[in-house]
Amino acid sequence: MPELPEVETIRRTLAPRVVGRTITGVRVLSPKFVVGTGPEEFAEAVTGARIKGLDRRGKFLIMHLEYPKRARASSPCGGEEARDGPAPGGGDIIVHLKMAGQLLWCAPRADLGPTRRRHTHVVFSLDDGHELRYVDTRHFGRLYFTGGDVADRALRRALQTLARLGPEPCQGGLDWPTFREMLASRKARIKPLLLDQSFVSGLGNIYTDECLFRAGIHPLRRASSLSEAEARVLHRAMCEVIREAIELRGTSVRDYVDGEGREGSYAGRLRVYGRAGEACPRCGTEIARTVVGGRGTYFCPRCQRLGEEPARSRTNV
DNA sequence: AAGGGCCCCTGAAAGC
DNA sequence: TGCTTTCAGGGGCCCT
Incomplete structure:
Protein backbone atom coordinates (compact mmCIF):
# COMPACT_ATOMS: atom_id res chain seq x y z
CA MET A 1 0.00 0.00 0.00
CA PRO A 2 2.59 2.50 -0.91
CA GLU A 3 0.94 5.90 -1.04
CA LEU A 4 2.55 9.24 -1.79
CA PRO A 5 4.89 9.31 1.26
CA GLU A 6 6.08 5.76 0.66
CA VAL A 7 6.65 6.23 -3.06
CA GLU A 8 8.46 9.50 -2.36
CA THR A 9 10.64 7.75 0.21
CA ILE A 10 11.47 5.03 -2.27
CA ARG A 11 12.33 7.69 -4.83
CA ARG A 12 14.60 9.50 -2.40
CA THR A 13 16.42 6.36 -1.34
CA LEU A 14 16.86 5.09 -4.87
CA ALA A 15 17.73 8.29 -6.72
CA PRO A 16 21.29 8.70 -5.36
CA ARG A 17 21.97 5.03 -6.02
CA VAL A 18 20.65 4.60 -9.51
CA VAL A 19 20.56 7.96 -11.28
CA GLY A 20 23.53 8.15 -13.59
CA ARG A 21 23.89 4.39 -13.73
CA THR A 22 23.66 2.45 -16.95
CA ILE A 23 21.51 -0.64 -17.23
CA THR A 24 23.76 -3.48 -18.29
CA GLY A 25 21.19 -6.23 -18.31
CA VAL A 26 17.57 -7.05 -17.57
CA ARG A 27 16.03 -10.31 -16.48
CA VAL A 28 12.26 -10.51 -16.76
CA LEU A 29 11.27 -13.47 -14.62
CA SER A 30 7.51 -12.92 -14.90
CA PRO A 31 6.46 -11.43 -18.24
CA LYS A 32 3.08 -10.12 -17.11
CA PHE A 33 4.69 -7.39 -15.00
CA VAL A 34 6.09 -5.63 -18.03
CA VAL A 35 3.43 -3.74 -19.95
CA GLY A 36 3.78 -2.37 -23.45
CA THR A 37 6.24 -4.84 -24.85
CA GLY A 38 7.34 -8.44 -24.63
CA PRO A 39 9.96 -9.42 -22.06
CA GLU A 40 12.75 -10.02 -24.55
CA GLU A 41 12.08 -6.80 -26.43
CA PHE A 42 11.96 -4.93 -23.17
CA ALA A 43 15.28 -6.29 -22.03
CA GLU A 44 16.83 -5.57 -25.39
CA ALA A 45 15.40 -2.07 -25.52
CA VAL A 46 16.56 -0.80 -22.14
CA THR A 47 19.88 -2.59 -21.89
CA GLY A 48 22.52 0.02 -22.46
CA ALA A 49 20.28 2.89 -21.42
CA ARG A 50 21.38 5.30 -18.74
CA ILE A 51 19.06 6.23 -15.90
CA LYS A 52 18.77 9.96 -16.28
CA GLY A 53 16.38 10.70 -13.48
CA LEU A 54 13.87 9.27 -11.06
CA ASP A 55 10.65 11.20 -10.63
CA ARG A 56 7.40 10.65 -8.83
CA ARG A 57 3.92 11.70 -9.83
CA GLY A 58 1.15 10.67 -7.45
CA LYS A 59 1.92 7.04 -6.69
CA PHE A 60 3.80 6.51 -9.96
CA LEU A 61 7.57 6.30 -10.13
CA ILE A 62 9.08 7.39 -13.42
CA MET A 63 12.50 6.20 -14.42
CA HIS A 64 13.77 8.47 -17.18
CA LEU A 65 16.11 6.76 -19.54
CA GLU A 66 18.67 8.17 -21.90
CA TYR A 67 19.75 6.13 -24.86
CA PRO A 68 23.20 6.12 -26.36
CA LYS A 69 23.47 6.55 -30.07
CA ARG A 70 23.78 3.09 -31.43
CA ALA A 71 23.59 1.49 -34.78
CA ARG A 72 20.42 -0.52 -35.12
CA ALA A 73 21.28 -4.15 -35.08
CA SER A 74 20.64 -5.48 -38.50
CA SER A 75 17.24 -7.06 -38.61
CA PRO A 76 17.08 -10.59 -39.96
CA CYS A 77 14.20 -9.45 -42.16
CA GLY A 78 16.01 -6.47 -43.54
CA GLY A 79 16.04 -2.80 -42.71
CA GLU A 80 12.49 -2.09 -43.74
CA GLU A 81 11.11 -4.05 -40.78
CA ALA A 82 12.70 -1.79 -38.23
CA ARG A 83 9.98 0.82 -38.63
CA ASP A 84 7.32 -1.57 -37.37
CA GLY A 85 9.12 -2.51 -34.17
CA PRO A 86 9.16 -0.55 -30.94
CA ALA A 87 10.47 2.98 -31.23
CA PRO A 88 14.22 2.60 -31.46
CA GLY A 89 16.15 4.09 -28.60
CA GLY A 90 13.34 5.61 -26.64
CA GLY A 91 11.08 5.12 -23.72
CA ASP A 92 10.95 5.53 -19.98
CA ILE A 93 9.93 3.01 -17.37
CA ILE A 94 6.92 3.91 -15.29
CA VAL A 95 6.35 1.86 -12.18
CA HIS A 96 3.18 1.50 -10.16
CA LEU A 97 3.69 -0.55 -7.01
CA LYS A 98 -0.02 -0.92 -6.28
CA MET A 99 -0.42 -2.89 -3.04
CA ALA A 100 2.81 -4.64 -2.37
CA GLY A 101 5.37 -3.79 -5.03
CA GLN A 102 8.93 -3.11 -3.94
CA LEU A 103 11.88 -1.66 -5.82
CA LEU A 104 15.01 -2.78 -4.07
CA TRP A 105 18.56 -1.68 -4.69
CA CYS A 106 20.93 -4.40 -3.61
CA ALA A 107 24.06 -6.37 -4.25
CA PRO A 108 23.74 -9.01 -6.96
CA ARG A 109 24.12 -11.85 -4.50
CA ALA A 110 21.80 -10.34 -1.91
CA ASP A 111 19.41 -12.88 -0.44
CA LEU A 112 16.11 -11.22 0.32
CA GLY A 113 14.57 -14.34 1.83
CA PRO A 114 12.34 -17.04 0.42
CA THR A 115 9.16 -14.99 0.03
CA ARG A 116 10.78 -12.11 -1.80
CA ARG A 117 12.91 -14.49 -3.82
CA ARG A 118 9.79 -16.28 -4.98
CA HIS A 119 8.19 -12.98 -5.95
CA THR A 120 11.09 -11.29 -7.68
CA HIS A 121 9.79 -10.49 -11.14
CA VAL A 122 12.22 -8.14 -12.86
CA VAL A 123 15.91 -7.59 -12.18
CA PHE A 124 17.96 -4.74 -13.64
CA SER A 125 21.72 -5.04 -13.51
CA LEU A 126 23.56 -1.76 -13.15
CA ASP A 127 27.03 -0.81 -14.31
CA ASP A 128 28.33 -0.38 -10.76
CA GLY A 129 27.65 -4.03 -10.01
CA HIS A 130 24.43 -3.51 -8.08
CA GLU A 131 20.93 -4.60 -8.97
CA LEU A 132 17.54 -3.00 -8.93
CA ARG A 133 14.91 -5.65 -8.30
CA TYR A 134 11.19 -5.43 -8.70
CA VAL A 135 9.55 -7.63 -6.05
CA ASP A 136 5.79 -7.97 -5.62
CA THR A 137 4.08 -10.57 -3.45
CA ARG A 138 0.56 -9.54 -4.46
CA HIS A 139 1.28 -9.34 -8.17
CA PHE A 140 -0.74 -6.17 -8.69
CA GLY A 141 2.03 -3.76 -9.64
CA ARG A 142 3.32 -3.17 -13.17
CA LEU A 143 6.25 -1.72 -15.08
CA TYR A 144 5.10 0.27 -18.08
CA PHE A 145 7.52 0.82 -20.92
CA THR A 146 6.59 3.98 -22.76
CA GLY A 147 8.69 2.98 -25.74
CA GLY A 148 6.50 -0.05 -26.25
CA ASP A 149 3.52 -0.68 -28.48
CA VAL A 150 1.43 2.50 -28.58
CA ALA A 151 -1.63 0.41 -29.37
CA ASP A 152 -1.25 -1.67 -26.22
CA ARG A 153 -4.45 -1.14 -24.25
CA ALA A 154 -2.95 -1.43 -20.78
CA LEU A 155 -0.08 0.89 -21.66
CA ARG A 156 -2.37 3.53 -23.10
CA ARG A 157 -4.61 3.24 -20.09
CA ALA A 158 -1.74 3.82 -17.68
CA LEU A 159 -0.38 6.78 -19.62
CA GLN A 160 -3.83 8.29 -19.69
CA THR A 161 -4.24 7.79 -15.96
CA LEU A 162 -0.87 9.41 -15.40
CA ALA A 163 -1.78 12.34 -17.61
CA ARG A 164 -5.07 12.85 -15.79
CA LEU A 165 -3.76 12.75 -12.25
CA GLY A 166 -5.09 15.48 -10.03
CA PRO A 167 -2.88 17.89 -8.13
CA GLU A 168 -0.81 16.66 -5.24
CA PRO A 169 -2.51 17.51 -1.98
CA CYS A 170 0.34 19.51 -0.53
CA GLN A 171 3.69 21.19 -1.10
CA GLY A 172 2.30 23.91 -3.28
CA GLY A 173 0.50 21.45 -5.50
CA LEU A 174 -2.84 22.71 -4.31
CA ASP A 175 -3.82 25.81 -2.40
C1' DA B 1 -21.12 12.12 -12.67
C1' DA B 2 -21.73 8.75 -9.25
C1' DG B 3 -21.71 4.46 -7.20
C1' DG B 4 -21.86 -0.61 -6.83
C1' DG B 5 -19.67 -4.89 -7.72
C1' DC B 6 -16.25 -7.92 -9.50
C1' DC B 7 -11.54 -8.96 -10.59
C1' DC B 8 -6.59 -9.48 -10.09
C1' DC B 9 -3.32 -12.16 -6.26
C1' DT B 10 -1.29 -14.31 -2.22
C1' DG B 11 0.27 -13.96 2.70
C1' DA B 12 -1.54 -13.45 7.09
C1' DA B 13 -4.95 -14.08 10.24
C1' DA B 14 -8.96 -16.08 11.80
C1' DG B 15 -11.86 -20.10 12.07
C1' DC B 16 -12.57 -24.92 12.76
C1' DT C 1 -1.50 -28.79 15.54
C1' DG C 2 -2.88 -28.32 10.92
C1' DC C 3 -5.97 -27.58 7.37
C1' DT C 4 -9.48 -24.34 5.31
C1' DT C 5 -11.62 -19.99 4.73
C1' DT C 6 -11.64 -15.12 4.82
C1' DC C 7 -9.74 -10.78 4.19
C1' DA C 8 -6.96 -6.80 2.59
C1' DG C 9 -6.42 -3.48 -0.98
C1' DG C 10 -5.19 0.15 -5.85
C1' DG C 11 -7.28 0.64 -9.58
C1' DG C 12 -9.34 -1.13 -14.12
C1' DC C 13 -13.56 -2.19 -15.96
C1' DC C 14 -18.34 -3.00 -16.57
C1' DC C 15 -23.03 -1.96 -15.45
C1' DT C 16 -26.79 0.84 -13.86
Missing part, protein backbone atom coordinates in the same frame (compact mmCIF):
# COMPACT_ATOMS: atom_id res chain seq x y z
CA TRP A 176 -6.81 25.70 -0.13
CA PRO A 177 -9.09 28.13 -1.99
CA THR A 178 -8.69 25.97 -5.09
CA PHE A 179 -9.33 22.88 -3.02
CA ARG A 180 -12.44 24.49 -1.61
CA GLU A 181 -13.71 25.18 -5.12
CA MET A 182 -12.96 21.64 -6.22
CA LEU A 183 -14.98 20.30 -3.32
CA ALA A 184 -17.88 22.65 -3.86
CA SER A 185 -18.75 21.21 -7.26
CA ARG A 186 -18.69 17.60 -6.15
CA LYS A 187 -21.53 15.65 -4.65
CA ALA A 188 -19.46 12.54 -4.02
CA ARG A 189 -18.68 11.40 -0.53
CA ILE A 190 -15.44 12.84 0.72
CA LYS A 191 -13.51 9.63 1.31
CA PRO A 192 -13.97 8.04 -2.12
CA LEU A 193 -13.32 11.45 -3.64
CA LEU A 194 -9.98 11.83 -1.86
CA LEU A 195 -9.07 8.35 -3.06
CA ASP A 196 -9.87 9.34 -6.65
CA GLN A 197 -6.43 9.94 -8.15
CA SER A 198 -7.84 12.24 -10.80
CA PHE A 199 -9.17 14.50 -8.04
CA VAL A 200 -6.06 14.65 -5.88
CA SER A 201 -3.14 12.32 -6.41
CA GLY A 202 -1.19 10.32 -3.92
CA LEU A 203 -3.64 9.60 -1.13
CA GLY A 204 -4.51 6.00 -0.41
CA ASN A 205 -6.65 4.30 2.16
CA ILE A 206 -4.41 4.87 5.16
CA TYR A 207 -3.68 8.56 4.77
CA THR A 208 -7.21 9.40 3.70
CA ASP A 209 -8.52 8.08 7.01
CA GLU A 210 -5.80 9.92 8.91
CA CYS A 211 -6.50 13.19 7.12
CA LEU A 212 -10.23 12.98 7.73
CA PHE A 213 -9.70 12.18 11.38
CA ARG A 214 -7.34 15.07 11.82
CA ALA A 215 -9.82 17.38 10.16
CA GLY A 216 -12.74 15.99 12.16
CA ILE A 217 -14.71 15.14 9.04
CA HIS A 218 -16.85 12.04 8.62
CA PRO A 219 -15.78 9.91 5.63
CA LEU A 220 -19.34 9.83 4.26
CA ARG A 221 -19.85 13.58 4.18
CA ARG A 222 -20.72 14.95 0.76
CA ALA A 223 -17.81 16.98 -0.59
CA SER A 224 -20.03 19.90 -1.49
CA SER A 225 -21.44 20.00 2.04
CA LEU A 226 -18.12 20.94 3.59
CA SER A 227 -17.98 24.48 4.89
CA GLU A 228 -15.20 26.84 3.97
CA ALA A 229 -13.67 26.28 7.39
CA GLU A 230 -13.85 22.53 7.01
CA ALA A 231 -12.24 22.66 3.58
CA ARG A 232 -9.45 24.72 5.03
CA VAL A 233 -8.89 22.38 7.94
CA LEU A 234 -8.94 19.35 5.67
CA HIS A 235 -6.46 20.97 3.34
CA ARG A 236 -4.15 21.69 6.23
CA ALA A 237 -4.59 18.15 7.57
CA MET A 238 -3.57 16.69 4.20
CA CYS A 239 -0.44 18.82 4.09
CA GLU A 240 0.53 17.96 7.65
CA VAL A 241 -0.10 14.24 7.38
CA ILE A 242 1.77 13.90 4.10
CA ARG A 243 4.69 16.00 5.28
CA GLU A 244 5.04 14.14 8.57
CA ALA A 245 4.73 10.77 6.88
CA ILE A 246 7.50 11.67 4.43
CA GLU A 247 9.66 12.87 7.32
CA LEU A 248 9.16 9.52 9.02
CA ARG A 249 9.88 7.69 5.79
CA GLY A 250 6.44 6.25 5.33
CA THR A 251 4.14 3.76 7.00
CA SER A 252 5.01 0.09 7.14
CA VAL A 253 1.97 -2.05 7.61
CA ARG A 254 2.44 -5.37 5.87
CA ASP A 255 4.82 -5.05 2.94
CA TYR A 256 6.17 -1.58 2.54
CA VAL A 257 9.91 -0.95 2.66
CA ASP A 258 11.99 1.75 0.97
CA GLY A 259 14.55 1.30 -1.80
CA GLU A 260 17.05 -0.12 0.66
CA GLY A 261 14.67 -2.49 2.34
CA ARG A 262 14.09 -0.35 5.44
CA GLU A 263 10.71 0.12 7.05
CA GLY A 264 9.14 3.49 7.65
CA SER A 265 8.17 4.67 11.09
CA TYR A 266 4.90 6.49 10.60
CA ALA A 267 2.86 3.41 11.60
CA GLY A 268 3.23 4.35 15.26
CA ARG A 269 1.75 7.76 14.50
CA LEU A 270 -1.43 6.48 12.93
CA ARG A 271 -4.33 7.73 15.02
CA VAL A 272 -7.25 5.78 13.56
CA TYR A 273 -6.14 3.49 10.73
CA GLY A 274 -6.16 -0.11 11.92
CA ARG A 275 -7.22 0.92 15.42
CA ALA A 276 -10.84 -0.20 15.56
CA GLY A 277 -11.93 -0.67 19.16
CA GLU A 278 -9.11 1.41 20.57
CA ALA A 279 -9.73 4.73 22.25
CA CYS A 280 -9.75 7.84 20.11
CA PRO A 281 -6.61 9.79 21.00
CA ARG A 282 -8.65 12.96 21.15
CA CYS A 283 -11.86 12.05 22.98
CA GLY A 284 -11.50 8.46 24.13
CA THR A 285 -14.47 7.14 22.17
CA GLU A 286 -13.92 3.76 20.54
CA ILE A 287 -12.60 4.01 17.01
CA ALA A 288 -15.12 2.54 14.59
CA ARG A 289 -14.52 0.53 11.44
CA THR A 290 -16.88 0.49 8.51
CA VAL A 291 -16.66 -0.06 4.78
CA VAL A 292 -16.81 2.89 2.38
CA GLY A 293 -16.49 2.32 -1.33
CA GLY A 294 -15.26 -1.16 -0.62
CA ARG A 295 -12.42 0.06 1.59
CA GLY A 296 -11.96 -0.54 5.28
CA THR A 297 -12.54 2.82 6.91
CA TYR A 298 -11.57 3.89 10.40
CA PHE A 299 -12.92 6.96 12.15
CA CYS A 300 -14.01 8.36 15.48
CA PRO A 301 -17.81 8.50 15.56
CA ARG A 302 -17.70 11.37 18.01
CA CYS A 303 -14.98 13.57 16.52
CA GLN A 304 -16.18 12.93 12.98
CA ARG A 305 -19.92 13.52 12.91
CA LEU A 306 -22.17 12.95 9.95
CA GLY A 307 -24.45 15.89 10.55
CA GLU A 308 -26.14 16.11 7.18
CA GLU A 309 -28.70 13.89 5.48
CA PRO A 310 -30.83 11.75 7.78
CA ALA A 311 -29.31 8.29 7.84
CA ARG A 312 -32.30 6.71 6.18
CA SER A 313 -30.92 3.24 6.64
CA ARG A 314 -32.09 2.52 10.16
CA THR A 315 -32.79 5.47 12.38
CA ASN A 316 -34.66 3.66 15.08
CA VAL A 317 -36.80 6.06 17.05
